[in-house]
Amino acid sequence: MTDDAPEPGRDAPDHSQGPGVHHRHAVPEGGASRADRFLADVIGTMSRSRVKALMEAGCVLLDGTPLREPAQTLRAGSIVDLIEPPSAPARPAGEEIPLPILYEDRDLIVLDKPAGLVAHPAPGNETGTLVNALIAHCGDSLEGIGGERRPGIVHRLDKDTSGLMVVAKTPLAHQALSDAFAARDIDRAYLALAWGAITPTSGEFDGPIGRDPRDRKRMTVVKSGGKTALTRYRVLRISHAATSLIECRLATGRTHQIRVHLSQAGHPLLGDPVYLRRIPAAARALPEPARAAALDFPRQALHAARLGFVHPRTGKPLLFETAPPADFRTLESAISDGIGTDC
Template sequence: MIDEEIYSLEVERTPAKARLDAWLHDQFPEWSRSMIRRWIEAGAIRVDDQTTKPSHSLRVGQKVIIIPPPPSTMDLTPEPMELQILFEDEALLVLNKSPGCVVHPAAGHATGTLVHGVLHHCEGTLSGIGGVARPGVVHRLDQDTSGCLVMAKTDRAHKGLAEQFAQRSIHKQYLAIACAVPKCSEGRINAPIARHPNNRKTMAIVDHGRHAVTDYRTLQSFGAHASYLSLNLHTGRTHQIRVHLKHLGHPVFGDEVYGSKATHRLSSAIGHSPPRQQLHAWKLGFTHPITGESIEHVAAPPEDFQVTLESLAESSQIAVQALRS
């Protein structure tokens, strides 16, 4: 799923800890108080779109926006890379990200990221708001999730896109191949997501987690083995689709983190093992931050996704239906 770079939280009730830094630490226990204070002082955390102090007393109805700054010690050298560009102008570009490609530098991925390739394509010109390690990055896709991704070339475009993500006005539609078939052909998954209490590298459905909503619709079922789903995101939590489909009982095929047992059963049944989680960001719609034009782009699923669909169709002797919007 989509892992957005921006967090938008509203104070819905009088907090037990009214200080901004203490309240945020309750919301994100994996973040240290000292780090939160540094971010507040650097202006990366705002209240009602205003910079403030760590000691700020929160009130009901206030909105807290967080743009986590990246490490400041990063030397990004542009690298030539084959890019699938769906749209480009002076302000932004929309790409079809290949599976296996990391969006920006992080631990274990100092080179070879999408940012390196886009910097080379744009001759070093990208929005600087994302920081040294994440120029142009407005939102992310997991390494093994393919599909539509927008990047900003200018600071003005970055701010406009970031505001749309924060206001949840971006239209994000995904395609997934799920293990087994949901009982209801369509529905809404409304379940809060937070870090797993015992494994901080993964996410889970947690009562005190952040609000997360995903709509799904079954495009096609392959016997009882698998289903081809269309999913619309109303929020952008880390691993949201993967966690929500696991919660539904139908994890993404190929997802070794959230659906390894179901994946192995399905692979054995059809004689095909996908190389990665079968999740694709198919459609992205937004308002152009400069021109005000409504923009929508569709990214064709990659070959491995198509091969999995064909394997399922062959195993169940069903022709894959044409995709409809």
């Protein structure tokens, strides 16, 4: 054993890695059955679920290499480092981030969220979020509107999904909009580019959605234990029999719902980093350079294009529509190239 190795099974807190607490452990003789159980046991104050979350965030090293598999068996003599990040402030700080606001009044804001912007702070994205921008824009008036960590948020879009969102600025708006989303009393439509020629050209994807037991970062259609999910779709354009531009409407609002349903149907979204795991066979039908543009698209090709709801104070219906951002339009143009078929 080297001089700087900790005693087997003992915790050696170390702050040399910067803020937070650095735990270092040597695996004792006989090894350990699971990495997450070993760390939870030797630290003593941390649950296995917390250990798993820190593994997913890249905060655990095994002999200097990131350890992300909670069930991995540890060998005797291995060194495991867990760097516990400092606690985030209870209330996010305001940050001057440009907001593409389409409408604003005393009760709410409607904005066109750009791809790449996270809705609210979470592990790995504590700053630079929509909530940070909203606090800077609205000041203290947002305090207490829906909770300290996500003030004003009544729904969200995935980080790399672009499009329309509504944010509450008053308790009245937060309650009314939250109730409307829960009751599915919201007019929402998305535009998506999916692999393959989807048939029939209109219909429904119906399948309960739950956490994928093989990969906790993914959702999937499950046989039991999932939440009811229904997506209605309409194909707008098919290009080269390789891709489909579709409009999707949500009858429910589950995590990754459109992405999961399309992937399960064999038509994953172009660019989807989670649900597109291999080059689709349909890509062979695309001529170059359209094929390269489609395969290299860096995010899921999904845009929240339509949002309608009843104003919580006036009772008047409001409806907003936006075109997809430039990267989506450029991709669509490169694929269709005047050869697509309108449906």
